[in-house]
Amino acid sequence: MLTDNTGIVIFANAAATGIFAHMNEHLVGSRFELRDRSETSEISALIGSEERYFEIRASEVHWQGQKFNLGVFRDITRRKLVEERLRASEERYRHLFEHAMLGVFQVSVGGEILDVNPTFALMFGYSSPQELKALVKNVDSELFIDPQRRLQIIRRVEQNPGPGVFENQYRRRDGTSFTGRTFLHPVRDAYGNILHIEGFVEDISERRKSEEALRRSEERFSKVFSSSPVGISITTLSEGRFLDANQAFLEVYGYVHDEVVGRTSSELNMWVNPEVRERIAREIHEKGKAQELEVELRMKSGELFTGMFSAEIINISGEDCMIGLLRDITDQKNAYEARSRLAAIVESASDAVFAKTVDGVITAWNHGAEILFGYPAQEIIGKNIRILYSQERVEEEERILNRLLKGETVAQFESVRIRKGGEPVEVSLTISPIFDADKKIVGASQIARDITERRKSEQQIRMLNEELEHRVLERTAQLEAANKELEAFSYSVSHDLRAPLRHIHGYSDLLSRRIEGKADQTELRYLRYISDSVREMGNLIDDLLAFSRMGRSELHKTSVDLRKTVENVIGLFSDEISRREIEWIISDLPTVDGDSAMLQLVFQNLIGNAVKYTRTRSKAIIQIGSEIRPDQVIVRVNDNGVGFDMKYANNLFGVFQRLHRSEEFEGTGIGLANVRRIIHRHGGETWAEGGLDKGATFYFSLPNHKKG
Amino acid sequence: MERLKSILLAEDNHMDVELTLEALGRHNLANDVEVVNDGEEALDYLHRRGKYSSRLEGNPAVVLLDIKMPKVTGLEVLKEIKGDPKLRMMPVVVLTSSREESDLIKSYNLGVNAYVVKPLGFEEFVTAVSRLGVFWAIINEPPPGTSSGIA
Known part of the structure; x- marks a missing residue:
């Protein structure tokens, strides 16, 4: 483009015309000031929809004495854009540089600080980059804990073309140190020589600390997990699948690790009531945790136990899981139940049961004690036991305590205590020491029983005994x-x-x-x-x-061979026997304890009767036998004589009772009465069986003293 | 014929006396029988006191002693006889109605020479008493100092 000295465009080539086409259809003839422009200037123009930049190089040319201005346009849009981007970029980096949380630096290979950002300065304890640059003379010794360290790094950097990461111990202005993670980037020229080194430093002391803490925490947790006496399991919340379980947990159930991990608690049939697990899972899901739940669980062996279960929700890899703590409290529960039982027994005992410390302070007091002494538990617990003593018995407590301290138990000690209201009560006391875990006596338990009634009963029994004795004497005398x-x-x-x-x-x-x-x-x-x-x-x-004598005379007991006795008696009847035909059938007869003469009289009567009442038979058969039972011997004398009517059997043994007239059979009717009296005096019984004209059998029993 | 020795019969019941004498008489033993009617009389006789103070010295060959007698019983008489040095050698026969064991024991403990229960049946009674008379008055040799019958 060429303008005259008034600034009117007198010539423009096509390119120039194209530049201005959007604003002026006729560039030539329009005004375009080139004169005031410096050697180069820039304009922007819209070409099509695109904004483009042009550099105008203006110069004066003289032709035919006239002065013209020549403007050469060069499209610098591309350069302009790059420059613009660079500028923006620089701006951004500057901003980053100034405000980064990282310390950014540029140093020369020799250790001269070229530039640092404020963070870097602060990191090292300086208020500003300026201060740092002004104060730090020797980077190696003033910024590093180990003065050799920087050179080592440089050597490493020189050997490796790319950026590197190093961890260093840096020194702050006040001499303290921090761990810095340093990213280094060597800036090289076209020949690969390092121009300077830039990079940034991150203070990772805190991170190191928290990493260490985390590591330690994990280690601790792992230790706790594995060595905890409390069973710990980690299961998925949804289906109860085991991710892990510790030794204590496995021991409670009797499983080994591999039997459990990967399987669900329902597969292992661990819950006595599976709906309890469902409930707990819901609770955990809603509240995040479940605490101290008593649950019935099943071991591998099938044995049931009571567990105390607590759980919290944790998220592992995106899945809700529950970390559960389990304690087998079967023993604890049993112990508790046993203790409750004992407590209930003590509480319900009708005896007064109470306890005190060595100093005499009452620490326990059952219902029986309340009834005996009149004080309710809440009134007397904490009071001194002396409240139960009368003035003159206070030193008794001292003596009892001394015996207890020697380890003795004071049993069935009878004394007097004072009820609420001052009324004395007679008691029988059993006092035992209470030891602590170190076998030291810490108190005493006392069992007291009201013996007033017993005293009365004893008195009564004594009186009754006396009366009885008196009556016995009286009766004996009578x-x-x-x-x-x-x-x-x-x-x-x-x-x-x-x-x-x-x-x-x-x-x-x-x-x-x-x-x-x-006489006639x-x-x-x-x-x-x-x-x-x-x-x-x-x-x-x-x-x-x-x-009558038979009833009064003493028994002279000896061993009596009944067989011999029978033979003797038969001998007494030899006169009559010799005149008659009698068959004797005598089976085994025992030896018994008894009065020989009296037992002989028994047989005399029975055999005499048998002989007498068979007199009408052409042939008499008399059988004598016995039966030995564990507790008695039964002897029978049987005949085939005239017998008797069974309805009179009871009269047979009465005094002077006869079933026959003396004209038929002689006799006074005393014989069987004597038999009965003798046998009774020996502790036996008599009885008879028979029928009219059918013979008779007389029995008597004697105690069997040869038992076994 | 052997000299008959005297018999002292201590018996309170006159019927018993009569029946006893009847029995002795059947064997001609009744003549030398002295009868006393209770224990006291018996002792008086033996000690020769009271109404017997004038009788001749000498003990009877035998005393037939009933137990149940008024005043002094037969057992008391027996006791005194056996406790007296002058009388103790004299044979004493208890002649009584019963065989009560207590009487037997007491009598033998006191040193009685024989104990005879009077049988209920008269024939047996006669037999028993006459045998006694024969034995003690004739067969038995009495101790020294025995009177030789009533002259």
């Missing part, structure tokens, strides 16, 4: 008197009743002699009847006296 009377009675019977009979007999005999030859048959018969009656009366008296 019995002795009765016995004496009976003796005197039978004595006089035996003397005085027999004498008149003897006289009747004697005189009727004398009379019959005197009238001999003169009837008179003689009368006299005979008198004599016979006297004899019978005499027999009755003798029998009665013998029977």
Whole structure:
């Protein structure tokens, strides 16, 4: 473009015309001032929709004495854009440089600080980059803890073309150190020579510390996890699949690690009530945690136990998991239950049970104590035990304590205590020391029983005993008197009743002699009847006296061979036996404890009866046998005689009871009464079986002293 | 014929006395029988005191002693006889109605020479008493100092 000295465009080539085409259709002739422009200037123009930049190089040219201005336009849009970007970029970097959280620096290979940002300065303890640059003379010693360190780095950087990362211990202005993570980038020329080094420093002391803390924490957690006596498991919240479980957890259940990890608790059938797990999972999901839940769980062996379970939610790799703590509290629960049981027993005991410290302070007090002493627990706990003592017994507490301290237990100690209200009560006390874990006596437990009633009962028993003794003496005296009377009675019977009979007999005999030859048959018969009656009366008296004696005379017990006794008795009847046909069937008979003479009398009566009542049989069969039972011996005498009607069986053993007239069979009716009396006195029984004309069997039993 | 020695019969019941004498009489033993009716009389006789103070010295060959007697019983008489040095050698036979064990024991403890229960039947009574008389008055050799019957 060429303008004249007035600034009117007189020529423009196509390119120039194109530049201005958008604003002037006719560039030539329009005004475009080139004169005032410096050698180069820039304009911008819109070409199409694109803004483009042009550099105008203006110069004066002279032609034909006239002065013209020549303007050469060069499209610098491209350069302009690059420049603009660079500028913006620089701006940005400057901003970054100034405000970065990292310390940014430029140093020469020799150690001269070219530039640092404010962060760098602050990092090293200087208020500004200017101050740092002004004060730091020797980078190696003033900014590094190890003065050799920088050179080592430089050498490394020289060997490696690219950027490097180093961790260094830097020195602050006040001498303290920090760990810096340093990114280095050597800036090289076209020949690869290092022009300077730039980079940035990050103070990672804090990060190091937290990393270390984290590492330690993890280590600690891992240790806690593995060595915790509390069972710890990590499971997925949704289905309870085990991610991990510690040793304590495995031990509680009886599993090994691999049996559990990867499987779910329901697969392992761990929950006695699976819905409990569901509930806990829901609770954790809603509240983030579940605490101290008592749950029933099943071991690998199938055994059940009670666990105390707490859990919290944690997120592992995006999945909600639950970290659970588990303690087997079966023992604890059992111990608690046992303690509760004991406590309940103590509480419900009717005896007063209470405890005190060595100083006498009451620490426990059951319901029985309240009833005995009248104080409710809340009133007396914390009070001194002396409250229960009367003034004159206070030193008793001292003595009891001394015995306890020697390790003794004071048992069934009877004393008097004072009830609430001052009324004394007689008590029996059992006091035992209470030891702590170190076997040191820390107190005493006392069991007190109200013995007022017992005292009364004892008194009553004593009185009753005395009365009883008195009555026994009285009765004995009465019995002795009765016995004496009976003796005197039978004595006089035996003397005085027999004498008149003897006289009747004697005189009727004398009379019959005197009238001999003169008396008729009837008179003689009368006299005979008198004599016979006297004899019978005499027999009755003798029998009665013998029977009476049988009841009074002492038993002389020896070992009696019943077989021999029977043989002796049969011998007594030899007279009659020799005149008759009698078959004797005698089986085994035992040896018993008894009065030999009396037992002989028993057989005398029974065998005598058998002989007598078979008299009407052409052949008598008499059987004598026995049966030995564990506790008794039963002997029987059986005959095939006339027998008796069973409805009179009870009368057989009565005194003077007869089932036959004396004309049929002689006898006074005392024999079986004697048998019964003798057997009773030996501790046995008598009974009989029979039928009219069907024979009779008489039995008696005796205690079997040869047991086993 | 052997000289009959005297018999002392201590018996309170007159019927018993009569029947006893009847029995002794059947063997001609009744003549030398002295009868006393209770224990006291028996002792008086033996000690020759009271109404017997004038009787001749000498003890009977045997004393037939009833136990149940008024005043002094037969057992008391027996006791005194056996406790007296002058009398103790004299044979004493208890002749009584009963065989009470207590009487037997006491009698033998006191040193009785025989104990006979009077049988109820008269024939047996006669037999027993006459045998006694025969034995003690005739067969038995009495201790020294025995009177030789009533002259």
